[in-house]
Amino acid sequence: MVDIYLVGVGGQGIITASRIIGDAAILSGRNVLLSETHGMAQRGGSVVCTARIGDVHSPLIPDGRADVILSFELLETLRALPRASMKTLVVSSTERIVPLSVSTKKLRYPSIEEITAHVERAAKSFLPIDAAKIAAESGVPMSSNIVMVGALAGTGMTGLQKGEFEKAIEMSIPRKLPENKTAFARGYEITDRAL
Numbered sequence: 001m002v003d004i005y006l007v008g009v010g011g012q013g014i015i016t017a018s019r020i021i022g023d024a025a026i027l028s029g030r031n032v033l034l035s036e037t038h039g040m041a042q043r044g045g046s047v048v049c050t051a052r053i054g055d056v057h058s059p060l061i062p063d064g065r066a067d068v069i070l071s072f073e074l075l076e077t078l079r080a081l082p083r084a085s086m087k088t089l090v091v092s093s094t095e096r097i098v099p100l101s102v103s104t105k106k107l108r109y110p111s112i113e114e115i116t117a118h119v120e121r122a123a124k125s126f127l128p129i130d131a132a133k134i135a136a137e138s139g140v141p142m143s144s145n146i147v148m149v150g151a152l153a154g155t156g157m158t159g160l161q162k163g164e165f166e167k168a169i170e171m172s173i174p175r176k177l178p179e180n181k182t183a184f185a186r187g188y189e190i191t192d193r194a195l
Contacts, residue, residue: 001056002068003052003065004050004069004070005066005069007077008047009045010045012072012073013143013145014049016173018051023168023171024165024168032052034049035050046076046079062083064082065083065085068152068158069083069089072095072131073093074092074095077090077115078110089195090126093129116128127191129151129187129190131144131147135183138179138182140179140182147183148187149165150189153188155195
C-alpha cells in the first residue's frame with residue numbers, strides 16, 4: 001500500500017495528475033482510491049488530492065501517514081507537512097505562486113532554504129524540482145504537472161511501472177503527446193538518479 005498526498009494551487013493540473021496516477025494503478029491491476037478538495041481552486045486557492053494504492057477502504061490519508069507528498073508549489077509543501085512522518089518522501093516543484101493573503105498583507109514568502117529546513121525536520125527526505133523549467137524545455141510549458149508525475153514514478157515508491165504511467169498519460173492528455181512524454185521522462189530521470 002502507498003499513500004500519495006498531492007498539493008498545489010488551482011490551475012496547476014493537480015487533479016489531472018491524480019487521475020493519471022489512478023489510471024496507472026488501474027492499468028497495473030491494483031486497487032486505488034482518489035479524492036480531491038478544490039474549494040476556491042479557480043481563484044488560485046489550495047488544491048489537495050489523495051491517491052491511495054492498495055487494499056484501502058477510504059481515500060483519506062490520516063496525519064503522519066503519507067508515504068509521498070507530491071507538491072506542485074513551495075508554500076503548499078509547508079501546508080502539507082502534517083501528513084508527513086520520518087518515512088515520508090517530499091517531492092516539490094520549486095514554483096512559487098504568491099497567495100493573495102501574502103501579497104495584500106505585505107507578508108514575506110519563505111525562502112527555499114526556510115522551506116527545506118521545515119521539511120527536513122518533518123520528513124525523511126526532500127527533493128525540490130524546477131518542474132516549470134523542465135516543462136518549458138520539453139515544449140509544454142503548461143505541463144509541469146506531467147513532470148511531477150514523472151518524478152513520482154521515478155521514485156519507485158508507487159510500485160507501478162513506467163509504462164503504466166505513460167499509457168495513463170496517453171489516455172488523459174492526447175494533445176502534444178510526444179512533448180508530454182518527454183516532460184514525464186525528464187521528471188522520471190531526476191528522481192530515478194537522485195534516490
